[in-house]
Amino acid sequence: MSLEENYNNIKNQLPENVQLVAVSKTHPVEAIQEVYDFGQRVFGENKVQELTEKYPLLPKDIQWHLIGHLQTNKVKYIAEFIDTIQSVDSEKLLNEINKEAAKHQRTIKVLLQVKIADEESKFGLEIADAKDLFTKFTNGEFPHVEITGLMGMATFTKDESQIRKEFSVLKTLFDELSEIHTLQTLSMGMSDDFPLAIECGANSVRVGSAIFGRRDYSK
Numbered sequence: 001m002s003l004e005e006n007y008n009n010i011k012n013q014l015p016e017n018v019q020l021v022a023v024s025k026t027h028p029v030e031a032i033q034e035v036y037d038f039g040q041r042v043f044g045e046n047k048v049q050e051l052t053e054k055y056p057l058l059p060k061d062i063q064w065h066l067i068g069h070l071q072t073n074k075v076k077y078i079a080e081f082i083d084t085i086q087s088v089d090s091e092k093l094l095n096e097i098n099k100e101a102a103k104h105q106r107t108i109k110v111l112l113q114v115k116i117a118d119e120e121s122k123f124g125l126e127i128a129d130a131k132d133l134f135t136k137f138t139n140g141e142f143p144h145v146e147i148t149g150l151m152g153m154a155t156f157t158k159d160e161s162q163i164r165k166e167f168s169v170l171k172t173l174f175d176e177l178s179e180i181h182t183l184q185t186l187s188m189g190m191s192d193d194f195p196l197a198i199e200c201g202a203n204s205v206r207v208g209s210a211i212f213g214r215r216d217y218s219k
């Protein structure tokens, strides 16, 4: 299938209220430009260096989302232009984002990444730590950051009931925190599991390979 067919195929499966983050990591700017020309404006990358190389070569109205693990010493390279950092997994990182956003006199949107998977390898805050951080935010501790939602990744498994269970844990936390302070975004679901994620309450999905094709190597 062509890039356009892939893109339309995904778009057609998304309810109107669900945002698509097109995950373009490892794919060239030409492919991103093509998908942009189909109307897509929100793109996700997982590496700072790759993002900072692509950013100047593409239209300025793209909303870039950082979706991969972010080291504090790299926040400064993206603070000026990043729309949303989906992968906030520590207070130290949130502090740094707040500091760098202040330097640029802007507010950076972030999602708290919560560990819901049954895998040691995955990053993310424990639920209790996510609640603590959110409370500090609602108390005004990070004035140049807006926590707009939560992000999570399910375990890499074929067991649908387990994936459903993990997504539901995040949806429950999302509803709980929403009572304290308005949240917009529940980001869960990738190429293989986004329909399930939407059933479980996701209103933003991060889809890469189902649009751009397989990556040469797993990242």
Ligand SMILES: *Cc1c(COP(=O)(O)O)cnc(C)c1O
Pocket: 023, 025, 046, 067, 068, 153, 189, 190, 191, 192, 206, 207, 208, 209, 210, 219
């Ligand atoms: C790579 C990646 C995706 C997209 O994965 P696909 O399976 O290619 O859709 C989504 N979220 C994160 C955090 C990723 O690193």
